[in-house]
Amino acid sequence: xxxxxxxxxxxxxxxxxxxxxxxxxxxxxxxxxxxxxxxxxxxxxxxxxxxxxxxxxxxxxxxxxxxxxxxxxxxxxxxxxxxxxxxxxxxxxxxxxxxxxxxxxxxxxxxxxxxxxxxxxxxxxxxxxxxxxxxxxxxxxxxxxxxxxxxxxxxxxxxxxxxxxxxxxxxxxxxxxxxxxxxxxxxxxxxxxxxxxxxxxxxxxxxxxxxxxxxxxxxxxxxxxxxxxxxxxxxxxxxxxxxxxxxxxxxxxxxxxxxxxxxxxxxxxxxxxxxxxxxxxxxxxxxxxxxxxxxxxxxxxxxxxxxxxxxxxx
Amino acid sequence: xxxxxxxxxxxxxxxxxxxxxxxxxxxxxxxxxxxxxxxxxxxxxxxxxxxxxxxxxxxxxxxxxxxxxxxxxxxxxxxxxxxxxxxxxxxxxxxxxxxxxxxxxxxxxxxxxxxxxxxxxxxxxxxxxxxxxxxxxxxxxxxxxxxxxxxxxxxxxxxxxxxxxxxxxxxxxxxxxxxxxxxxxxxxxxxxxxxxxxxxxxxxxxxxxxxxxxxxxxxxxxxxxxxxxxxxxxxxxxxxxxxxxxxxxxxxxxxxxxxxxxxxxxxxxxxxxxxxxxxxxxxxxxxxxxxxxxxxxxxxxxxxxxxxxxxxxxxxxxxxxxxxxxxx
Numbered sequence: 001x002x003x004x005x006x007x008x009x010x011x012x013x014x015x016x017x018x019x020x021x022x023x024x025x026x027x028x029x030x031x032x033x034x035x036x037x038x039x040x041x042x043x044x045x046x047x048x049x050x051x052x053x054x055x056x057x058x059x060x061x062x063x064x065x066x067x068x069x070x071x072x073x074x075x076x077x078x079x080x081x082x083x084x085x086x087x088x089x090x091x092x093x094x095x096x097x098x099x100x101x102x103x104x105x106x107x108x109x110x111x112x113x114x115x116x117x118x119x120x121x122x123x124x125x126x127x128x129x130x131x132x133x134x135x136x137x138x139x140x141x142x143x144x145x146x147x148x149x150x151x152x153x154x155x156x157x158x159x160x161x162x163x164x165x166x167x168x169x170x171x172x173x174x175x176x177x178x179x180x181x182x183x184x185x186x187x188x189x190x191x192x193x194x195x196x197x198x199x200x201x202x203x204x205x206x207x208x209x210x211x212x213x214x215x216x217x218x219x220x221x222x223x224x225x226x227x228x229x230x231x232x233x234x235x236x237x238x239x240x241x242x243x244x245x246x247x248x249x250x251x252x253x254x255x256x257x258x259x260x261x262x263x264x265x266x267x268x269x270x271x272x273x274x275x276x277x278x279x280x281x282x283x284x285x286x287x288x289x290x291x292x293x294x295x296x297x298x299x300x301x302x303x304x305x306x307x308x309x310x311x312x313x314x
Numbered sequence: 315x316x317x318x319x320x321x322x323x324x325x326x327x328x329x330x331x332x333x334x335x336x337x338x339x340x341x342x343x344x345x346x347x348x349x350x351x352x353x354x355x356x357x358x359x360x361x362x363x364x365x366x367x368x369x370x371x372x373x374x375x376x377x378x379x380x381x382x383x384x385x386x387x388x389x390x391x392x393x394x395x396x397x398x399x400x401x402x403x404x405x406x407x408x409x410x411x412x413x414x415x416x417x418x419x420x421x422x423x424x425x426x427x428x429x430x431x432x433x434x435x436x437x438x439x440x441x442x443x444x445x446x447x448x449x450x451x452x453x454x455x456x457x458x459x460x461x462x463x464x465x466x467x468x469x470x471x472x473x474x475x476x477x478x479x480x481x482x483x484x485x486x487x488x489x490x491x492x493x494x495x496x497x498x499x500x501x502x503x504x505x506x507x508x509x510x511x512x513x514x515x516x517x518x519x520x521x522x523x524x525x526x527x528x529x530x531x532x533x534x535x536x537x538x539x540x541x542x543x544x545x546x547x548x549x550x551x552x553x554x555x556x557x558x559x560x561x562x563x564x565x566x567x568x569x570x571x572x573x574x575x576x577x578x579x580x581x582x583x584x585x586x587x588x589x590x591x592x593x594x595x596x597x598x599x600x601x602x603x604x605x606x607x608x609x610x611x612x613x614x615x616x617x618x619x620x621x622x623x624x625x626x627x628x629x630x631x632x633x634x635x636x637x638x639x640x641x642x
Contacts (some may be wrong), residue, residue, distance in 0.1 A: 052447065099627070103634035106391065106447075110586045114626045117579065121619035237579055241393065241455055248448045278467060286457030288438060291452045295445065 004256070006306060007256065014162055018155045027069030028156045032266045034222050036259035037165045040172060041215035046099040046244065047253030048176055049208050052107040055116030056243050059216030060223070061123065061235035062089040066223035068136040068230045069129060077145045078152075079160070083219040089217020090210045097209035098225040101202050104191070105147050113237060120235040161222055165259070170213050172255050175211070184208055249290055251297025260298045332420040358489030365488070369497040371502020371604035373566075376559030378584035378596035379511060380552035386528035386591030387548045390439070391447070391455040396459040402427045402560020404465050405570035407474045416479035416565075428514040430554025435546045443545075458574065463506055466571060476564035500562055507558070508597055515593060524548055524587030528591060565612060583622055585628050590641020598637060 014033075018026060038060055045051040066085035070076050076084070100111040123130040130136065142148040142155060150156035175181050175278050183204050186194035224230050233239065244266065250261020268286065272279035294301055357429040381395050405426050409419035434457060442449045479482070485492045515521040526534045527544050535541045560573075567573070584603050589596025603622055610618035629637060 046448075099631060102631055106590060107586075107630055107634040107636075109391075110582070111627065111630050113582065113584075114623045114630065118620055118623040118627065121623060124619065125616045212601075236575075244448075245452060245455055248452055252448070262630055278463050280459040280463040281467075284456035284463070287452050287459070289458030291445075291449045292441065293436070295449070309366075 001166065004106065005156040006302075011166060015159075018158060023150040025156060026158055027265065030154075030161055031223075031260075032263040033158075033161045033165050034219050034226060035243075035246065035262035035266055037161075037168055037222070038216050038219035039243055039250065039256055039258035039262040040165075040169065041212045041219065041244055042247050043124060043252060043258040044172060044175070044184075044208055044212045044215075044253055046247050047255075047258070048181065048188060049184045049205065049226060051209065052109045052244070053112040053209075053212075053240070054215055054237065054244070055112035055114070055240050056212075057235050057237065057239040058112070058116035058119050059089050059213040060220035060239065061116075061119060061232075062092055062213070062241075063217030063220030063222075063229075064224040064230045064234050065123065065130055065136070065220075066217070068139045071139050071225060072136060072141055078141050078143070078146075078225060080145070081142065082164075082218065082225070085221035085224075086214050086218035089220070090214025093213030093217075094206060096213070097206040100209070101205045104138070113240065116235060116240055117237060120232060120237070123232045123235050127308060130230075130232070133232060135213060135229055136224070139228050139230070141225045147239045157226065161226075164218065164222065168198075168218065169255060169259075172215070176255070180204070223289065245287060249297055251299035254297075255297045257297050257299030264298055325547055328452025333544055345545045350579035354489055358491035361488050362493045363612065364605075365493060365498060365501055367601075367605045367608040368501035368504065369477045370505075371600045371609060372500050372581060372582050373559055373563050374604055375504055375508060375600035376555050376562065377581040378588065378600050379508075379593060380559075381581050381589065382585045382593065382596040383524070383548055383555075384552040385585065386593075387531075388439070388443070388545055390454070391582075392552070393451065393578065394434075394457040394461065395553075395556050396519050396574035396576070397458045398427050398431060398556040398561045399563070399577045399581075400465060400569070400571070400573040401430065401461055401477070402557030403564040403573060404474070404560075405474050405557070406561035407469070407569050416477075420558070423561045424554040425558070427557025428550040431444035434545050434553075435549035439549065440542065440545070450536040458578075462571065462574060465602055469569070471571060473568040473570035474564075475568050490638060496565060498549030499510055500566075507555075511555075511593065516569070520544075520547060521642050524636050541568065580622075583626050586636055587626055589633075589636030591640070592636065595638035597635055 014029075019268055021029065038056075041059065042053060042056045045056075047052050063085045064089045067081050070081040070084060071078065074081070096112070096115050100115070103111055117133040124132060127133070140153045143152060149158050176184065183194065183199050183201075186197070186199070187201050187204060191201055194309060220234065225235070243262075247258040248261070248266045249264060250259065251257025269283065271278065272282050277283070290297070296304075377395065377399055380398075381392055382388055383603050384392050384395075402423050406423040407418040409422045409495055413419065413422075438453055438457075439450070442453065482496045484495045486495055487493070487500065515525060523534065523539055523544050524547075527541055527548075531541050534544070560569075561579075564572075580603065584599035585596055586599070587602060588597070588599030602625065606621050606625060608619060610621045614621070633639070
């Protein structure tokens with residue numbers, strides 16, 4: 001398996017990051033990892049099953065609002081609230097997926113978009129639960145269980161995010177390498193053929209959407225206590241478009257690529273915007289440049305750079 | 315009609331059933347005639363709201379028809395469509411100020427926007443037709459960012475007022491209800507443009523090629539037509555139509571940087587409801603969404619936005635390709 005050593009190195013570097021990086025950079029890195037988890041969850045659908053969701057912000061928003069409400073209104077410890085919110089997002093996704101998988105192709109994308117926008121519309125009006133356009137504010141990082149309080153600190157929270165990201169990555173890696181993952185790839189390459197082999201592909205699609213939503217919900221659930229607030233932007237279609245771009249820029253169908261894509265997206269945005277007000281101009285040009293000159297994405301570029309010899313051998 | 319009194323906006327009370335000077339009013343004519351003024355009020359309200367919805371539908375149609383044409387020919391979901399709409403409004407603003415004429419802007423801005431669109435097709439999209447849909451998503455998203463930023467650099471962040479032409483700036487009374495002439499004009503313009511596009515698609519050679527290409531591009535190519543030129547033309551025309559929408563919308567909403575994201579999502583909804591790639595579908599979608607928006611906002615202000623997406627979901631569940639689209 002190529003890249004295992006590189007991945008281990010990245011994980012070690014990330015674990016050591018709090019000892020070397022200033023606090024500002026740690027905040028940025030935490031957000032990058034949360035977005036990375038979000039993008040990786042979408043990769044299960046886009047990269048492995050060819051289900052282009054235009055509404056993945058729904059997963060993030062569901063997780064964020066669920067976690068926000070749990071943390072604000074119950075004394076539930078941070079970790080439990082976050083996991084429960086992820087579960088909530090996954091359960092809602094079963095219903096969403098049941099409807100969306102009635103269609104395929106562009107219609108599937110548009111149905112996911114419709115659901116996300118519907119949630120956006122609801123979040124805008126259901127003041128009691130979502131705080132409407134103000135959003136939820138002052139979301140705490142509740143302590144516990146057993147009196148554990150380290151997740152309340154910036155560094156502790158960073159390690160929580162990192163641990164969950166690594167766990168989610170290992171889970172996804174095992175998933176796509178399992179027989180279940182083989183069926184997903186079958187759907188990606190040729191759905192009618194996979195059906196002809198006797199697989200109920202719709203059930204597999206519903207399952208993968210639910211898993212992707214649960215992990216995307218986990219990312220959103222982490223974002224709520226990270227930022228301390230939620231707002232309706234988290235459900236807006238623009239965010240769905242952005243995460244799809246993170247997946248493609250990073251390299252769809254690689255799991256690691258989308259994480260890098262999300263980090264790239266966030267860091268380049270931060271970097272450019274600190275130098276010029278017109279960062280969007282360069283940002284847009286970078287996307288177009290990627291499509292024209294690096295269709296395999298960041299991870300594809302990195303792999304080619306890491307393995308020049310094996311490339312020559314072929 | 316007992317409901318009439320409660321439905322109208324309540325500026326005038328219903329007339330009493332008993333006139334103190336002339337005794338009881340005869341009731342032989344049935345319920346409707348009891349409240350003639352209230353009924354007229356309601357009719358006036360109904361007509362003005364319908365016209366309102368029609369003018370809204372015209373704007374949405376300018377956007378939707380361009381998007382659906384582009385999708386029909388190229389299978390591209392053009393995320394930059396809202397940005398072209400916005401560009402139309404800003405170029406229209408400048409054209410109005412340079413020439414002093416709204417009509418000149420109405421000609422100049424769509425042509426300019428269409429040329430930008432065609433240039434983008436020639437420079438970028440043309441290289442990507444063999445790639446999958448995600449490539450188009452990325453480049454049109456990238457273009458959205460670039461156009462938005464370019465507009466901010468050229469025109470600044472402040473919203474820009476575009477005056478409606480002098481001859482259309484007044485108000486007419488429809489059954490005593492005031493109604494802006496400009497919106498009336500907009501509804502009419504929508505009808506004219508829809509008829510013009512229909513005739514263009516049915517009667518001209520380019521229209522024939524467009525219809526043929528959307529059905530079977532390879533066959534058109536094999537018969538000796540350069541499909542690439544058709545694609546460039548369609549992308550330019552589609553963007554130009556969004557530009558027309560931008561100029562028409564500018565006097566109503568002012569030209570601002572927030573136009574693009576809101577416009578593009580409404581446009582998606584229309585085109586999806588009507589069926590991606592279907593010209594009459596975009597018309598039906600625009601009408602449906604406009605009426606839901608106008609009447610929904612009036613009667614159920616909290617649910618209006620949700621209605622639009624619920625309709626979209628319902629349509630897609632029943633007909634995944636949209637009302638008039640092919641099965642996806």
